Amino acid sequence: MRWEELDQQPCSVARTLSVIGDRWTLMVLRDCFLGVRRFEEFERRLGITRHVLTDRLKKLVQHGVLVKKPYQDKPRREEYRLTEKGLELHPVVMAIVHWGDKHMADERGAPLLHVHKGCGHAMSPVTVCSHCGDPITARDISVQPSPKWLADESAGASATRGHLTKRNKSYTKPCRANPVQ
Template sequence: MRWEDLDQQPCSLARTLAVVGDRWTLLILRDCFLGVRRFDAFEQRLGVTRHVLTDRLKKLVSYGVLYKSPYQERPLREEYRLSEKGLELHPVILGLVGWGDKHMSDERGAPIIHIHKSCGQEMHATTHCSVCGKAITAKDIKVEVATSWQGHLDEFLPSKSR
């Protein structure tokens, strides 16, 4: 499997990684959720080259994760904003942050805490079943090939999963 062909794979994770699967893109998204919108601010905060930043931002715009919005007319200057599709990546970012807080923090603990605006309390992202509402872990989930893909993915899932 070649990196540039990921978006053609019969796997939602592979297709997603084609859009957000490199370190700079994830850090750009982190900064978007922190309110960063302008090219120069991304460049300064991340220390990434202009070429790489331009490439990643173009990709996120082309996939509809970000959109450009003018903030100055003459000369035209645009900022990058999260689209609805981009906002839907928030649980992914929170999940990665939670993993990092648990497994990558030093003796000082998590560097940033997340406060739920409604209740004012520190919160941690959790995953729940969309039907019954119960909290779930990897051990609570069984995967199956979707009916529309049966016969096309026989080799995709290891026999243990089926």
């Protein structure tokens, strides 16, 4: 399957990755969350090639994750800022940082501290259940197809067909399988 077909899939992971699931895109977003806004600063900090940076910024703008706004005229210069939609990727970035702090740090530990302005303490992100507020791990969650999708499926939905190869016939249903462990 080609990468551009990913967003066709009935899976929120696949669809999200069609926007941010790229080698460089998440590094660009990391810098956005650290306040970087300008082309050359992204380039300097990341060591990304200008060609690829141009492409990734353009895609993020197309998807509404960043907006390009002028910060001066004569000569016209533009910078890139996170939109609300972009800011909502913060949990993704925080989860990635936290895993890296725990599993990829050297003897010096985490390079950066995250301070919660509300309570004033260095914090790490904890994922909790939106219903009961308890912390969750992979083993606490079971997955089931949404009723709406099941209804559509039994009604013979075919909207998501058409991109299937001979080998691959499983994409008309939401991606599911047996639970973890």
